[in-house]
Amino acid sequence: MARIKVPRKSTAMDMTAMCDVAFLLLTFFILTAKLRQEDPLHVDVPASTTVIPVPDDNVATLSVGKGKIFFGIEGTDIREALLDEMGKKYNIAFTPTEKKRFAVIPTFGVPIAQLQQYIALDEEKRKTYPQPGIPVDTTENNELTNWIYEARIVTRNLKNQELRFAIKGDAREEYPAYKKVVDVLQKQAINKFSLITSLKTQ
Amino acid sequence: MAELDTSGGGKHKGGKIRSKKASTRIDLTAMVDLAFLLITFFIMTTTLAKPKAMDMFMPDKTKKDVQLPVPETRTMTLWLGANDKIEWYIGAPGKSRPTIDNFGKDGIRKTLVEQNKKIEETHQGPDNYMIVLVKPSDKSTYKDFVNIIDEINIAGIKSYGVVDITAPEVAQLKKDGNY
Numbered sequence: 001m002a003r004i005k006v007p008r009k010s011t012a013m014d015m016t017a018m019c020d021v022a023f024l025l026l027t028f029f030i031l032t033a034k035l036r037q038e039d040p041l042h043v044d045v046p047a048s049t050t051v052i053p054v055p056d057d058n059v060a061t062l063s064v065g066k067g068k069i070f071f072g073i074e075g076t077d078i079r080e081a082l083l084d085e086m087g088k089k090y091n092i093a094f095t096p097t098e099k100k101r102f103a104v105i106p107t108f109g110v111p112i113a114q115l116q117q118y119i120a121l122d123e124e125k126r127k128t129y130p131q132p133g134i135p136v137d138t139t140e141n142n143e144l145t146n147w148i149y150e151a152r153i154v155t156r157n158l159k160n161q162e163l164r165f166a167i168k169g170d171a172r173e174e175y176p177a178y179k180k181v182v183d184v185l186q187k188q189a190i191n192k193f194s195l196i197t198s199l200k201t202q
Numbered sequence: 203m204a205e206l207d208t209s210g211g212g213k214h215k216g217g218k219i220r221s222k223k224a225s226t227r228i229d230l231t232a233m234v235d236l237a238f239l240l241i242t243f244f245i246m247t248t249t250l251a252k253p254k255a256m257d258m259f260m261p262d263k264t265k266k267d268v269q270l271p272v273p274e275t276r277t278m279t280l281w282l283g284a285n286d287k288i289e290w291y292i293g294a295p296g297k298s299r300p301t302i303d304n305f306g307k308d309g310i311r312k313t314l315v316e317q318n319k320k321i322e323e324t325h326q327g328p329d330n331y332m333i334v335l336v337k338p339s340d341k342s343t344y345k346d347f348v349n350i351i352d353e354i355n356i357a358g359i360k361s362y363g364v365v366d367i368t369a370p371e372v373a374q375l376k377k378d379g380n381y
Contacts, residue, residue, distance in 0.1 A: 012229075015229075015230030015231055015233075015234050016230060018230070018234050019230045019233055019234050019237065022234050022237030022238050022241060023237050025237075025241050026237050026240050026241050026244070029241060029244035029245060030244060033244055033247065045253065046344065046345040046348040046349065048254065048256050048348055048349070048351075048352040049352055049355070049356060050254045050255065050256040050352070050355075051254060052254060052255055052256075052257070053253070053254060053255065054253050054254065054255040055255070064344070166255060168253075169344040169348075170344065171343065171344060171345035171348075172343055172344075172345065173343060173344045174340065174341065174342070174343055174344070175282070175338040175339070175340060175341075175342045175343065175344060175346075175347055176340050177344070178344045178347065179338075182260065186260055189262065191259060191260045191261065191262055192257065192258070192259050192260075193257075193258055194255035194256060194257050194258065195255070195256040195257075195258055195348060195351075196253045196254070196255055196256075197253070197254050197255075197256050197348060197352075198253060198254065199254055200352075
């Protein structure tokens with residue numbers, strides 16, 4: 001009996017085009033990816049149904065957790081200028097090296113008196129350094145108020161834009177801790193700010 | 203899907219020994235696998251880790267003269283107590299017993315939608331929407347606060363405000379065991 005022979009085809013495919021596409025995409029993602037910086041203060045943000053992402057630049061983040069407040073601001077040039085202004089205010093002479101080192105610290109929570117000591121540490125030691133948070137009390141002239149105030153001025157001078165504020169609060173934190181930060185902002189007539197949340201499905 | 207070597211090298215029947223022509227094709231499968239693995243990794247770490255921002259507007263504290271009189275029948279007051287509990291009432295304080303509610307689909311979200319509808323039906327004019335006053339107590343967590351603002355946004359409440367809680371309200375929360 002004659003059989004119809006099915007021609008056996010090779011299972012090997014030409015992978016060249018696929019490889020090209022894969023590496024093109026890979027390059028794109030590597031270039032657009034922003035390395036996630038490790039937060040010195042671990043904050044477990046609450047979830048909400050908001051879908052608007054946090055703006056990337058020109059934003060200061062106030063982290064609230066474990067009763068401490070940490071301050072973070074984007075942009076190395078802004079950080080450098082900010083430290084200069086704060087040094088003038090508190091009569092601390094920061095050296096140019098200290099300013100350069102400070103410019104790469106994204107978030108910190110030390111009182112200004114301890115700041116020089118903190119800057120002098122290397123990156124590994126900074127992670128384990130017990131940061132007490134930025135001091136805040138009910139007086140008009142507390143440190144957090146000054147950081148916020150100077151940051152706004154520096155941003156306006158350098159970027160000619162209004163600085164935006166985002167509050168990153170821990171979900172388990174009690175309300176008064178958050179209220180304290182809002183009061184500081186409202187005293188400077190900042191009535192619009194963002195609350196950082198993670199995404200929740202309804 | 204390894205490619206078979208079909209060039210048939212090594213079977214020369216005498217004669218001239220020809221130098222074997224090596225195939226220029228390389229097996230790219232493993233390389234593609236690796237590339238896609240890395241792509242997956244970068245997609246996961248970039249887009250999913252993006253935090254979201256919920257915009258908050260607080261009333262200007264420096265301007266005292268812009269307060270509008272609001273009928274009490276249109277205001278709903280919410281107290282945030284301890285252990286994720288909410289107490290709410292409509293109208294003037296002290297007239298009706300506050301209802302104890304909790305978070306979730308059948309809790310405060312349903313209440314907000316129902317009460318908003320009721321108020322819109324019973325009031326005339328263009329300004330017939332419900333006004334919600336959120337009063338977080340010192341025992342409520344930041345999560346509760348974010349949740350309630352989120353619920354208000356979901357329910358489509360046009361006007362809301364965050365107000366400090368007063369001592370008699372705290373006393374009522376205490377009495378109900380939510381402080």
